[in-house]
Amino acid sequence: MIPNDRTGGIIYSPGTSGTFKNAVLQVHTDAGLSGEHVVSFLANLAAIPMFAKQLVGQNALERERLYQSTKFTQRGLSGISTGVVDCALWDIAGKYYNAPVYELLGGYRKRLTAYASTYHGDEEIGGLNSPEAYADFAEQCLELGYKAFKIHGWEEGPVEREIKVVQAVRDRVGDRMMLMNDPACAINTFGDAWRVGRACDEAGFFWLEDPFKDGGLSIHAHRKLRQKIKTPLLVSEHVNLLEPTIDFAMADATDFVRADTDYDGGITGVMKIAHAAEGLGLDTEVHLVGPARRHCIASIRNANFYEMGLVHPRGGFYGPPIFNNGYRDALDAIDADGCVSVPEGPGLGVQLDWDYIRRRRTAHAVYD
Known part of the structure; x- marks a missing residue:
């Protein structure tokens, strides 16, 4: 599994390997509690030097105030680093109150229905190299227990192939699974997007x-x-x-609202988006995997799915194996009903394998 050199998307390429870097953000307190959050997109750490000194000496339980102050400091940068810090602060709060984050948020459910979210298409034997291969994989996911399947098509190539994969997956499993299509901003023209949209209409996506x-x-x-x-x-x-995000919804430019703990101001930010969308009568779909995202979905009424991804017939990339308490995200990490559970321990409810992390550490920064 490697990044596509031309587009950046993750694709299957047998016999090759890629290097993916993750980070662990820790926030320490003088009460002896530390909050931890695993960061998959290193760009989300980029603005921390702008406000790290401002956080030293602050009350770690005043998450709303710290959300507002870090967001203000990063104005013009879309609050790029607010979210990862906020998730660590919620981890501290849960440990302080000896409760999982979803309970602090109010709680709504403990099991989350997952959908299988695929890699982008490739050209390899045994991969997602044709509409029929996507249909085969959708059927495999159905047999594993998934109730829904999302296509990430080819980032390059004719739009006709994108339309054919919509049709092929519909023909194979459309009467047994909910289906979604995510071109991931790859369609070149409005006309082609309209054609793919019409195919989704006909397929009941x-x-x-x-x-x-x-x-x-x-x-x-x-x-x-x-x-x-x-x-x-x-x-x-x-x-x-x-x-x-809510401007998009108010302008009738979307039907579902997307939210992400790392992109959108952390757990605090995701819950703001979800409650605002609820007031508009819309659902909020949380992006990708991870403990913080599970806690959010567990506390949001107006959410449908947990995005298990990215998955592929030959495996998947879910981040390094850094959890040692049984937490995992993978194609086979669902139960027989197609669900995942919410971590029950204090805070985010996961334990990191620090021996594994330290052995593979490539950089370390401290702000005090």
Whole structure:
């Protein structure tokens, strides 16, 4: 599994390997408690030097105030590093009150229905190299217990192939699974996006996500597409934080709202987005995997799924094996009903394998 050199997407390439770097953010307190959060996208650490000194000496339980102050310091940068710090602060809070984060948030459910979210298409034997291969994989996921399946198609190539994969998966499992399509902002033109949208209409897809090569930013273009197709749109993954995300919804440019703990201001930010969307009568779908995301979904009524991804017939990339208390995200990490559980320990409820982490550490920074 390697990044596509031209597009950056993760694709299957047998006989090759790639290097993926993760980070662990720790926030320490003078009470002897530490909050920890695993960061998959290192860009989310980039602005921490801007505000780290401001956090020293502050009350770690005043998450709302710290959310607001770090967001203010990063104005113009979409609060890029607020989220990872906020997740660590919630971990501290749970440990302080001896409760899992989802209980502190109010709690709504303890089991989360997962959908299988695929790698991008490839050209390899045994991979996702054809519409039929996607259909085969969807059927495999159904047999494992998944109730829903999301296609990430090819990031390059003719739009006709994107349409054929929608049709092939619908024909194979469409009467037994909920289906979604995520071009991941790869479709070049409005016309091609409309054609893919029409195919999703005919196939009865649950949503179409981030179709345009605008990077998921244009309110006008998505509103126009929404007016011309029946399939609900899920947009706003790349529109970070509460205000611009809800602007998208208020402008009728999306039907579902996207939220991510690392992109959107942490657990605090995701819950703000979810409650605002609830007030508009819309659902919030949380992006990708991880303990913080599970706690959020467990506390949001207006959410449908946990995104198990990215998955592939030959395996998947879910981050390094750094948890030693049984927590895992993987294609086979669901139960017979297609669900995952929420960690029950204090805070985020997971334990990190610090021996593994220290042996592979490539850099270390301290702010005090």
